[in-house]
Amino acid sequence: MPFQPDIPYASENLITTLFNNIMVDDDIDLNATYPYQANTACNQEELEECYRITWQLLARRSRLQEFRRILMKIALRRKALFKEQEFYKEIRAQFKHMRFGCSNFDRRHIYPWQLHFITCQMGFLQDAFRNGQRFKTFRKALLLWGALHPLLFRQTLKRLAAFKPATPENFKNFQKNELKKIIDVLNFDQKVTGHQFHSLRKIISRRTAYVDTLRVIRPNKELDALSIFLATINGLMGDMHDELILRHITGDSNYNKEQFPLPDIINVRLKALIEAEQLSENL
Known part of the structure; x- marks a missing residue:
C-alpha cells in the first residue's frame, strides 16, 4: 500500500508541538550538555x-x-x-x-x-x-x-x-555518514570557507530537526535535553553564518574562498557530540 502522508491525521496538539519545537531549534543555552541517556534509535x-x-x-x-x-x-x-x-x-x-x-x-x-x-x-x-x-x-x-x-x-x-521510507538500518548509516563529515573536518583541524561551514551547519540542523520530530511522537526529558544541546550548536553556527553573509555582502570577505578555523565555542561542542555518538555506537 502506498504511503499516505495524511493518514492517520495528526491531532492539532501534535502539530502545534512540532511547530513550537522547530521555532526554538536555534536557541542557545551555553550550559547545555549532551544527555548520554538519550535514545535516538527508532523503528520503521x-x-x-x-x-x-x-x-x-x-x-x-x-x-x-x-x-x-x-x-x-x-x-x-x-x-x-x-x-x-x-x-x-x-x-x-x-x-x-x-x-x-x-x-x-x-x-x-x-x-x-x-x-x-x-x-x-x-x-x-x-x-x-x-x-x-x-x-x-x-x-x-x-x-x-x-x-x-x-x-x-x-x-x-x-x-x-511520493515518499520512500528509509529503513532503520538505512537511516542509521545516513546519520553515521553525516557524522563522519564533521569528524573529517575536526580531525585535521581544517580551515573552512563560508560555504563549507554552511554545509556543516546543515548536518547539525538535520540532526536537530530529527530529534525535534522524534520527541513529538516519543516525548521524554532526555530527547528534550538533547534538542537543547543540538539547538545551541545550531544557533551558534547560525549566528556565525549570518556574520559571514554580511561580511560577504559588504565586501569584507569572500564567502566561497576565504578560509577560517572553527571557533572554539563551536569546535568544543562538535567534539562533545562526536564523542557521545561514538560512545553510544560502542555500547
Whole structure:
C-alpha cells in the first residue's frame, strides 16, 4: 500500500508541538550538555510517523494565501516590517523542516527540486531584507510569490507525498555518514570557507530537526535535553553564518574562498557530540 502522508491525521496538539519545537531549534543555552541517556534509535513505524507529521505541518500550517499577500507587500515596499519578518520566519521554518524531513527519512535522502528551490529562495530573500538590499528584496519576493502559486504548491505537496521510507538500518548509516563529515573536518583541524561551514551547519540542523520530530511522537526529558544541546550548536553556527553573509555582502570577505578555523565555542561542542555518538555506537 502506498504511503499516505495524511493518514492517520495528526491531532492539532501534535502539530502545534512540532511547530513550537522547530521555532526554538536555534536557541542557545551555553550550559547545555549532551544527555548520554538519550535514545535516538527508532523503528520503521517511528520513521514513517516522523515524516508524516512533518508533511502535515507544512500542508496544514503553511497559510499560503496570507503568505503570498505578505510577499507582495514586501516586494512593493522593498523591505519587510518587523511583524512580516516574524511571520516569514515561521513559514520558512516549516519549509526548511520539510526539506530536513526528506533528507532524514526518505531512503534516497533527497528532496524534490521544487521544495529545494522554494526553500533556497526563502533564504536569499531573508538575507536581502535583513541586509537592506532593496532591489534584491523586490526581485526575490516576486519570484517567491510566483513559485508559491496554489497550483504549483499542490504539485509540490504531491511530490512530497511520493515518499520512500528509509529503513532503520538505512537511516542509521545516513546519520553515521553525516557524522563522519564533521569528524573529517575536526580531525585535521581544517580551515573552512563560508560555504563549507554552511554545509556543516546543515548536518547539525538535520540532526536537530530529527530529534525535534522524534520527541513529538516519543516525548521524554532526555530527547528534550538533547534538542537543547543540538539547538545551541545550531544557533551558534547560525549566528556565525549570518556574520559571514554580511561580511560577504559588504565586501569584507569572500564567502566561497576565504578560509577560517572553527571557533572554539563551536569546535568544543562538535567534539562533545562526536564523542557521545561514538560512545553510544560502542555500547
